[in-house]
Amino acid sequence: MNNNIAIKAESLTKKFGDFTAVDGISFEVQKGEIFGFLGANGAGKTTAMRMLCGLSMPTSGKATVAGFDVYRQNEQIKRNIGYMSQKFSLYEDLTVKENIRFYAGIYGKSDAFIKEKTAWLIDQLHLGTEANKLVKSLPLGWKQKLAFSVAIFHEPQIVFLDEPTGGVDPVTRREFWSMIYDAAESGITVFVTTHYMDEAEYCNRVSIMVDGRIDALGTPAQLKQSFGAQSMDEVFLKLARKAVRSAD
Amino acid sequence: MGGAYFPPTSASSGGVRAYNLIKHYGTQKQLVQALRGVSFEVQQGELFGIIGPDGAGKTSLFRILTTLLLPDGGEATVDGYDVVKQYSEIRKRVGYMPGRFSLYQDLTVAENLEFFATIFNTSIEENYDLVKDIYAQIEPFKDRRAGKLSGGMKQKLALSCALIHRPSVLFLDEPTTGVDAVSRKEFWEMLNRLKQQGITILVSTPYMDEASLCDRVALMQNGEVLTVDSPEGVINSFQQPLLAVKANRMLPLLNDLKAFEGSDNAYPFGEYHHVVLKEGTEPAVLENYLRQRGHGPVTITTIRPDIEDCFMALMRN
Numbered sequence: 001m002n003n004n005i006a007i008k009a010e011s012l013t014k015k016f017g018d019f020t021a022v023d024g025i026s027f028e029v030q031k032g033e034i035f036g037f038l039g040a041n042g043a044g045k046t047t048a049m050r051m052l053c054g055l056s057m058p059t060s061g062k063a064t065v066a067g068f069d070v071y072r073q074n075e076q077i078k079r080n081i082g083y084m085s086q087k088f089s090l091y092e093d094l095t096v097k098e099n100i101r102f103y104a105g106i107y108g109k110s111d112a113f114i115k116e117k118t119a120w121l122i123d124q125l126h127l128g129t130e131a132n133k134l135v136k137s138l139p140l141g142w143k144q145k146l147a148f149s150v151a152i153f154h155e156p157q158i159v160f161l162d163e164p165t166g167g168v169d170p171v172t173r174r175e176f177w178s179m180i181y182d183a184a185e186s187g188i189t190v191f192v193t194t195h196y197m198d199e200a201e202y203c204n205r206v207s208i209m210v211d212g213r214i215d216a217l218g219t220p221a222q223l224k225q226s227f228g229a230q231s232m233d234e235v236f237l238k239l240a241r242k243a244v245r246s247a248d
Numbered sequence: 249m250g251g252a253y254f255p256p257t258s259a260s261s262g263g264v265r266a267y268n269l270i271k272h273y274g275t276q277k278q279l280v281q282a283l284r285g286v287s288f289e290v291q292q293g294e295l296f297g298i299i300g301p302d303g304a305g306k307t308s309l310f311r312i313l314t315t316l317l318l319p320d321g322g323e324a325t326v327d328g329y330d331v332v333k334q335y336s337e338i339r340k341r342v343g344y345m346p347g348r349f350s351l352y353q354d355l356t357v358a359e360n361l362e363f364f365a366t367i368f369n370t371s372i373e374e375n376y377d378l379v380k381d382i383y384a385q386i387e388p389f390k391d392r393r394a395g396k397l398s399g400g401m402k403q404k405l406a407l408s409c410a411l412i413h414r415p416s417v418l419f420l421d422e423p424t425t426g427v428d429a430v431s432r433k434e435f436w437e438m439l440n441r442l443k444q445q446g447i448t449i450l451v452s453t454p455y456m457d458e459a460s461l462c463d464r465v466a467l468m469q470n471g472e473v474l475t476v477d478s479p480e481g482v483i484n485s486f487q488q489p490l491l492a493v494k495a496n497r498m499l500p501l502l503n504d505l506k507a508f509e510g511s512d513n514a515y516p517f518g519e520y521h522h523v524v525l526k527e528g529t530e531p532a533v534l535e536n537y538l539r540q541r542g543h544g545p546v547t548i549t550t551i552r553p554d555i556e557d558c559f560m561a562l563m564r565n
Binding site: 202 | 301302399429433469499515517518519556563
């Protein structure tokens with residue numbers, strides 16, 4: 001198999017009873033790529049992402065993530081990915097340091113590694129005076145940045161980001177994306193969902209799901225050209241309006 | 249700065265007035281200042297947006313105006329009534345849709361609507377014309393329990409319940425958060441139709457692009473109002489020249505734009521980077537600079553700012 005491929009899905013399908021949530025999607029994500037995974041509410045993004053994270057068994061089709069098979073090697077997948085969502089990411093009643101220690105421990109990192117990298121990270125995020133404070137006392141923007149750093153602390157091959165910037169102010173949102181760029185630069189593959197269409201522009205390639213299928217896939221420039229659209233917002237609206245399925 | 253200050257009045261004018269509202273939570277040791285003196289005025293029949301990120305104070309503000317929370321300072325009136333002294337009058341007159349779904353999950357769609365109509369001493373029939381447009385879309389599922397509805401349908405039911413007593417002021421707290429672009433568009437079309445019925449609407453949102461859909465907006469950050477104006481007014485108050493720049497290698501371009509002497513600020517913006525130029529800097533100077541820095545073909549366009557540009561500029565002040 002090609003060593004430059006981080007994620008490969010072939011006719012990946014998930015049915016719940018007679019409802020087909022994900023309908024035979026096929027795509028590849030290159031190593032170090034920032035891949036935007038877009039779709040309206042209810043299009044099947046979350047179900048697809050759960051399969052790729054090894055949390056949900058596909059009904060049919062094939063997929064490998066970080067070289068591991070989603071059917072047989074889902075435990076190895078979990079060890080080799082990072083995950084962050086807007087809704088839940090850190091323990092509010094643990095301190096900054098405790099959260100880092102907790103997640104790094106779960107991923108089986110050594111004490112020496114954790115100690116050294118924690119010091120580096122806290123310095124990096126300018127959290128020196130906050131290191132021993134409870135996470136709930138941090139402003140939202142800082143929490144989001146810390147959550148992302150924790151998600152890639154164990155140096156995973158791929159990080160899955162589920163609407164990481166929801167509700168964040170425009171300046172912090174951009175700082176967050178600059179962290180994503182740094183992660184991709186260091187070789188981590190980034191798989192990200194978002195409702196902000198300007199953020200779709202920051203991705204190397206973007207896929208758009210409609211009714212369980214991937215109806216468009218390409219660089220933002222390619223998609224705008226093939227849909228005769230001025231912006232990704234317009235591309236998205238053109239595609240999502242075709243949806244038959246209702247939201248959620 | 250925007251946000252005109254005015255003395256509070258007790259006249260029975262409609263709409264909403266907030267004057268120097270203050271709210272804090274927690275103990276002295278760990279004090280959270282949710283509102284640091286918020287003032288604005290909403291005219292009767294206006295569609296007014298409160299725009300700001302999480303933690304700006306939007307929900308605290310709405311809870312004070314809907315009389316669910318007492319302010320620590322300042323005054324406010326809703327539909328001419330004082331939010332502290334005349335709270336019971338206000339409760340009869342406002343509709344409130346909280347950010348989190350707050351209907352009865354175990355009651356059906358029809359039962360929820362019936363319940364809210366009854367506690368406000370009215371009936372679905374009496375005000376059906378007001379909710380018809382929205383409720384008709386979920387009426388086919390009227391016997392389904394509210395907890396079993398999809399997100400979009402829950403939202404329509406919540407809006408119907410908030411409207412069924414024909415409120416004069418409607419408060420919608422982040423109705424479009426986490427909602428995709430298509431559903432967001434539909435929701436705003438719905439709000440515009442409600443506006444035609446003469447209802448004053450206050451809607452909060454973290455999405456800057458929704459500002460243009462309001463008559464006027466208050467931009468909020470960290471418990472303060474940055475400005476109050478029409479979307480046009482906000483944009484026109486952005487004084488510095490603004491450029492959209494694009495080149496083959498966007499990351500090095502951003503670093504060079506930030507380092508450029510004549511740039512006041514530079515940040516990514518969709519497929520372009522935006523550069524705020526210092527007064528008196530000509531775009532041609534930037535073009536020369538970028539050529540010297542080894543960027544091949546570069547596109548530089550002078551553009552009108554959008555609300556997000558303005559918000560970032562106001563945050564810097």
